[in-house]
Structures are given as structure tokens and as C-alpha cells.
Amino acid sequence: MGPTSTREPKPLPDIAALAPHAHQVLKEAEIAGLPNRYRGKVRDNYDLPDGRRILVTTDRISAFDRPLAVIPFKGEVLTRIARFWFERTEAICPNHVLAYPDPNVVVGRRLDILPVEIVVRGYLAGTTSTSILTRYRQGAREVYGHRLPDGLRPNEALRQAIITPTTKAADGGHDEPLTEAMILDQSLLTADQWHTVSEAALALFAEGQRLAAERGLILADTKYEFGTDAEGRIVLADEIHTPDSSRYWFAASYAERFAAGEPPESFDKDFVRNWVVARCDPYRDPIPEIPAEVVLEAAAVYLRAFELITGETFVLPDPAEDPLDRVRRNLAGYLGMAL
Template sequence: MNSAALAPHAHQILSEATLPGLPNHYRGKVRDNYDLADGRRILITTDRISAFDRPLAAIPFKGQVLTQTARYWFERTADLCPNHVLAYPDPNVVVGRRLDILPVEVVVRGYLAGTTSTSVLTRYRAGEREMYGHRFPEGMRPNERLPQAIITPTTKAFDGGHDEPLTEAEILGRDLLTAEQWRTVSAAALALFARGQTLAAERGLILADTKYEFGTDPDGRIVLADEIHTPDSSRYWFAQSYPERFAAGAAPESFDKDFVRNWVVARCDPYKDAIPEIPADVILETAAVYIRAYETITGATFALPDPAEVPLDRVSRNIEAYLAGHPQR
């Protein structure tokens, strides 16, 4: 789907999801969350896009793409690890179990890649060879496949701070997780990643790395939370062009969702300056990339709604119908 096809839908943006009839509202960077008294949490994924520690814009259908891509993966990995999902009352909404989120973010990597300060490629380029409790050999090239998938955990920065690299010894020594929790989380993460790589390969994709969040339910059971294998939480490359591009030292071909980020960086210092108004064509091109990612990853066709539909009205109506049929216990 191209951006021209999305032009009639440019106004169909879910930029916020404040619903006064729902209790215990918490507004995150992307999601609006509501906690019900019986332990259910309503998570509404909006179309907001954030970068540079600030909101930038809203991308039509981004929230639906993330919710439905995660649904595709939750349904195909439920045999490997229990997840928080209870229902999908709307394309942008998941109802899940409320969990106590574990203070460790689990990143699984299959390749020497990344751009952030915690990525293995950034640290490898800086001369580090011991990272996250793993020893990396000399002479590796950017985006090279690792001998096996590894876990590179970081702290979970609940207060908006920056994640910090961790090792297994630090996780246990600082009592972030018990030994049994770490064993369970590690085994689940590697199994989920292996399943993800296998199914992605069937779609002509390489799942290079991803992050998982886990929590515990009231019984202490480890449960997969948040989202899984979405374009925002994972790095996907196109398998067909990877060998040639790797041999040439070029970056792998991927879903380029950074139109908004790149446009902003080219025009201001996003950490200091006011963000200029982002043009509609940049917004629509980014929306088209998200939809193409959904269709490539899942193999499903993204159905555009009636242009007269108001996303927030639909979300509110569907949640109301869900709660009527599933009242609080």
C-alpha cells in the first residue's frame, strides 16, 4: 500500500484515548491504559510516535498495526509462554491481565547490530569484547550473524531514565530477579525468538533482534507482557538482499520507519529546539511503511476503514460493548 492510497484517511488519527468513563487512567508515550478493579487492564495503542524523549506526531493506523502485529505473534507463541492477553475488543485495544512488570528488559540478538548506546555493535565498535556476560571474537563485521542468539538484558527504566546493560551475575547479585525467574525468562525469551525467526523466514524476513517485557501475575507466574515482534520492538531485515548487502558492507534492507525522525533531525536540534510542523506527505509515507510491515510480517491484507469513521468513537463504542458483555467481577 502506498501513501497515495492513504490520503483519504489522513484525518483518521487516534492521537489520544482519554475515556472519562474508565477508571485509573495512565497515559504512556504511546498507550493509554486503564486499570479495572478486577485485575484487568485496558491498553489502547494510539497513533502517537515519540523520539528524542518527546512526542513528535501521530501516524494514521500505527496503533492498529502494532496491536494487530502483536496479536499475530501472541497467538503463534502462546504454547511457548503465557501472555497477558484476555481479549481484543477493538483493532487498537487489548484487554490484558494486570501484571507486576519485572525490572529487567530482555533483549535477544541474533546479529551484531544496533545504533543505541546499549547495542552490541556500538559497544563492539568502541573496542569492547566482553558484553552482557558474553565474549565476542575479534574481526566481526557490522550486521554479522552471531554464532547463536544471545540475551543482552538491560535495566527497565520505569522513571523515564536510560536503560543500563546488565549481566546475569548483576541481575542475581542485585536481586532484580530470583535465579528461578531468570531461568524461566531466559528460556522463554530464546524460545520466542527462535519461533519468531522461523516464522519471519517464511515471510522472507530476518528477525535480527527484539525486546521482551515480562511480568508476574498474582500467583507469581512469569507472563509475557506489552507487545511482541512488532516493527517498533524488533529489527527486521529482508532476507533476499541481506547476503549481497552484507558482503558489500552496506546496511541491511529494512522497514524504514524513520521518515519522521530523519525529517526532524535535518531541520532542528530535537533535544533543544521546537519541533517544526511535520508535512502531511512525511506522515503518510510513514503510515504506508507501517502498513507494509504489517502485511509482510503477517501475510494478511490491511483493510482500510470507511473514511467517515472516527477512530476514538469506534474505540469507545467497542470497549463499552466489551464491558457490557464482560462486567467487572
């Protein structure tokens, strides 16, 4: 059954209202006194000697294996949306979170991340080589160990949500599709681990779809990352149901657009990426300077996503506040923890 909500999506925040905050970006989170820094594409992480990990979500946005820009409030939005979902799903699956000392920061348990990325899909959608829509268009009907019927249309709801697991490629590599049999045959996970992860992922996705529907949204697909803690317990890691890890559509316009063969209306999380692609070959050419208005429009997309998903209002901070100073101040209690 397709969605029935008729709730209209909120408009983008006023770009003019965001202009005074264009400088409030957290590009780097290098904090003297915190040990074992690892700089990822988006997060700066610090491993403490007591088994805790500090994850600082910056405002960096990257694509094509290259940094593109910094988007005001992006890191805060992702952290707060993930918090919204972690707090509402902890009865379904334990997660890594221990504390939120700052709007951009999570302190969590350090985990051994499982070598399988869990993607749950409720619709025939996607554009990458590993997406089920791409494979379906190529004639495949057996995908990730699931049999899909003939006659499905792009962006059509599946009879039930399915798990489409992939390998976790190293930086610069490409994820490869897996099936349950491959996961077990290659000893990527034990049978018990696969059972636990599968049940948790489907339950998390069902709850995500339910709450999204209450807000006039469709959670079409998402990815989860799991790890094991010191006791061997499987724990949800990283983030959950954020616009960067999930595909959201607006329910109000879905049926009409589907009937017309048009793609669903969504959060344009590829706003900056699409701007770059229209002007160069991002894999070969220098990246042109991205105009301030494009950066602010991207910020507005993230703020609208936050407000729609959580139901909360995003209050803009004092323009004089420096986000890195705030992060350093809120992490003062963790300084000096060296091995």
C-alpha cells in the same frame, strides 16, 4: 549461517490511496467511565478493579522524549501484529492477553512487571550506547556476560542468539547493561525467574526468526517485557515482535548488502525521526511541523510491515469512520467499572 530467502519485499502502499484517511488518527483515548487512566507515550491504559487492564494503542509517535506526530493506523498495526505473534507463541510462553475488543485495544491481566528488560540479539547490530555493535566497535569483546570473537563485521550473524538484558530506566533515564551475575547479585530476579525468562525469550526469538524467514524477513533482534501475575507465574506482557520493538531486515538483499559493507534493508521505522533530525536539534529546538506527505509515507511503512509480517492484507476503513468513536463503542461493556 546467513539467510537464503530470495523473496522480494512488497512495495509501499500507494500514498495517494492513504490521503483520504489522513484524518483517521487516534491521538488520545480518553474514555469517560473507565477508571484509573495512565497515559503513556503511545498507550492509554485503564486499570479495572477486577485485575484486568485495558491498553489502547494510539497513533502517537514520539522520540527525543517528545511527541512528534500521529500516524494513521499505527496503533492498529502494532496491536494486530502483536496479536499475530501472541497467538502463535502462547504455547511457548503464556501472555497477558484476555480479549481484543477493538483493533487498537487489548484487555489483559494486570501484572507486576519485572525490573529487567530482555533483549535478544541474533546479529552484531544496533546504534545506541547499549547495543553490542557500539560496544564491539569500542573494543569490547565481553558484552553482557558473553564473549564475542574478534573479526566480526557490522550486521554479521552471531554464532547463536544471545540475551543482552538491561535495567528498566524511569522516564528520561537511560537503560544500563546487565549480566546474569549482576541480575542475581542485585536480586533483580531470582535464579528461577532468570532461568524461566531466559528460556522463554530464546524460544520466542527462535520461533520469531523461523516464521519471519518464511515471509522473506530476518528478525535480527527484539525486546521482551515480562511480568508476574497474581499466582506468581511469569507472563509475557506489552507487545511482541512488532516493528517498534524489533529489528527486521529483508532477507532477499541481506547477503549482497552485507558483502558490500552496506546496512541491511529494513522497515524505516525511524522515518519521521530522521526527517526531524535533518532539520533541527530535537533536544533543544522547536519541532517543525511535519508535512502531511511525510506522515502518510510513515503510515505506508507501517502498513507494509503489517502485511509482510502477518501475510494478511490491511483493508482501509470507511473514511467516515472515527477511530475514537469506534473504540468507545467497542469498550461500552467495560464502562462504569470504578473502584
